[in-house]
Amino acid sequence: MDAQFVDILRPYLKYAGDQEITDTARLRDLGLDSMREIELLFAIEDTYGIFFPEERMVDRTFETGGTLWKAVQEIRGATQAAAS
Amino acid sequence: MSSGTLTTELPGAGLVPDPAWREAAEAVAAVASEHADQADRDAAFPAAALAEMRRTRLLGLPVPVEHGGWGGGFTELADATIALARADMTTALVFAMHCQQATAVVRHGDPQLLRDLLPTLARGEIYLGSVTTEPGTGGQLLTSESPLQESGGTLVIDRVAPVVTGGRHADAFLVTMRSAGAASPTQVDLVYAARDHLEVEVTGGWDPLGMRATESVPLRLRGAVPATHLIGGPGGFPDIAAGLFGPVAHIGWAAAWLGTAAGALARVIRYVRGQSGPRGLDVSSPLVLSNLAVIRERVDTVHALLRHTLRVVADEETRHGAVSSTSARLLVNTLKTRASEECFAAVNGLVELVGLRHGYLKGSPTGLERAFRDLRSASLNFANDRLRTADGAMALRDVSVRLV
Numbered sequence: 001m002d003a004q005f006v007d008i009l010r011p012y013l014k015y016a017g018d019q020e021i022t023d024t025a026r027l028r029d030l031g032l033d034s035m036r037e038i039e040l041l042f043a044i045e046d047t048y049g050i051f052f053p054e055e056r057m058v059d060r061t062f063e064t065g066g067t068l069w070k071a072v073q074e075i076r077g078a079t080q081a082a083a084s
Numbered sequence: 085m086s087s088g089t090l091t092t093e094l095p096g097a098g099l100v101p102d103p104a105w106r107e108a109a110e111a112v113a114a115v116a117s118e119h120a121d122q123a124d125r126d127a128a129f130p131a132a133a134l135a136e137m138r139r140t141r142l143l144g145l146p147v148p149v150e151h152g153g154w155g156g157g158f159t160e161l162a163d164a165t166i167a168l169a170r171a172d173m174t175t176a177l178v179f180a181m182h183c184q185q186a187t188a189v190v191r192h193g194d195p196q197l198l199r200d201l202l203p204t205l206a207r208g209e210i211y212l213g214s215v216t217t218e219p220g221t222g223g224q225l226l227t228s229e230s231p232l233q234e235s236g237g238t239l240v241i242d243r244v245a246p247v248v249t250g251g252r253h254a255d256a257f258l259v260t261m262r263s264a265g266a267a268s269p270t271q272v273d274l275v276y277a278a279r280d281h282l283e284v285e286v287t288g289g290w291d292p293l294g295m296r297a298t299e300s301v302p303l304r305l306r307g308a309v310p311a312t313h314l315i316g317g318p319g320g321f322p323d324i325a326a327g328l329f330g331p332v333a334h335i336g337w338a339a340a341w342l343g344t345a346a347g348a349l350a351r352v353i354r355y356v357r358g359q360s361g362p363r364g365l366d367v368s369s370p371l372v373l374s375n376l377a378v379i380r381e382r383v384d385t386v387h388a389l390l391r392h393t394l395r396v397v398a399d400e401e402t403r404h405g406a407v408s409s410t411s412a413r414l415l416v417n418t419l420k421t422r423a424s425e426e427c428f429a430a431v432n433g434l435v436e437l438v439g440l441r442h443g444y445l446k447g448s449p450t451g452l453e454r455a456f457r458d459l460r461s462a463s464l465n466f467a468n469d470r471l472r473t474a475d476g477a478m479a480l481r482d483v484s485v486r487l488v
Binding site: 015028029030031033034035037038041053054057058059 | 266267268269270271319322408410473474477478480481482483484486
């Protein structure tokens with residue numbers, strides 16, 4: 001995860017406090033509920049100019065910082081490949 | 085009546101024997117019906133109906149056959165609950181919530197716990213209560229501020245709970261606790277605690293508008309249980325809640341509300357048709373007939389939604405082992421919100437239709453007054469507003485609006 005991504009995540013994780021947000025941090029444990037998840041999704045989509053396809057909209061995607069970051073990178077890759 | 089002598093006609097299935105548990109449910113419904121008015125008046129638990137649920141072993145409905153139970157799934161839970169609710173919504177709700185707890189134990193309990201527990205559960209010796217609400221969490225199921233302590237292989241519980249249905253009468257509880265050593269209140273454990281492992285202190289009373297006989301008193305629970313009493317492993321509750329607890333709760337509640345509305349409608353029709361002379365209803369009035377039809381539509385709509393949800397839940401369990409797709413979770417929540425509103429509206433419509441004497445006064449054979457008060461709780465029982473907030477977020481997830 002890069003620093004920008006962690007900065008996007010942090011406001012939606014009300015129990016994260018000042019602690020480091022790692023790849024394996026379980027987002028639900030840090031306070032990501034279904035409402036915050038949608039807000040976070042919109043923030044990520046706006047920041048990176050991407051759209052999460054339906055098959056990514058599953059609990060697995062939002063399980064940890066690492067799984068979400070991996071999804072973002074893969075969607076960005078697919079978006080760029082489609083544009084070129 | 086014995087199983088095999090009664091038959092039910094199912095569409096496309098011809099005549100099939102009524103399942104044996106139905107006889108038990110009918111016996112409980114008869115006892116519940118006899119005592120419901122008194123229990124309602126006194127805001128006292130339906131002890132006679134619970135005793136009959138034990139005697140008939142209806143409490144063992146969700147326990148697998150190999151452990152001595154009826155092996156009932158969600159459909160059987162719904163059907164038994166509807167049968168009870170036609171007589172008394174409180175008894176139905178008590179039963180449905182017990183089955184919710186029992187199903188969670190059956191599915192997610194430690195093998196050692198199950199060996200000891202399932203035969204007694206099957207024999208109807210254990211009425212399971214639910215302790216999932218906490219002061220300060222706003223009724224939010226998925227957080228807990230009460231930390232579980234681990235000490236030498238035991239789990240130490242100290243917990244207050246503002247609303248515990250049948251709290252004075254439960255033989256054991258499933259209790260949500262913040263996981264030992266959890267960094268946040270969203271890491272929640274589910275723990276099985278028998279009453280004899282606990283000191284149970286009733287800290288207040290219960291004097292509500294309806295659902296009076298649920299006797300949902302506030303409790304403080306203190307005690308210690310073996311580590312094998314953790315249901316679904318450490319931090320396991322959120323997955324159980326989303327995949328099982330939520331769906332079975334909504335199916336059970338909807339069945340209780342549907343049965344209540346159907347029972348009320350049946351009593352009104354029986355009363356009107358059984359009258360000689362003034363019938364209480366002007367059946368030559370197109371408006372009266374039209375209003376009656378709308379009431380029936382509400383009942384049939386909820387029934388259709390319940391049956392459809394049961395099919396989708398079964399399909400999800402076959403495919404994923406739990407209710408996991410967004411569209412299925414939305415449907416399960418829709419069942420709760422719509423059933424709560426339609427069933428109340430149906431009984432409210434009946435009150436309007438039959439008028440003051442048989443709709444508003446206690447003591448009418450229509451029983452509308454109690455059904456109305458009981459059903460008023462439906463939208464508040466895990467508040468529709470809160471559920472719809474989550475549903476709105478889920479609706480945004482389901483981009484193509486997949487209809488299941």
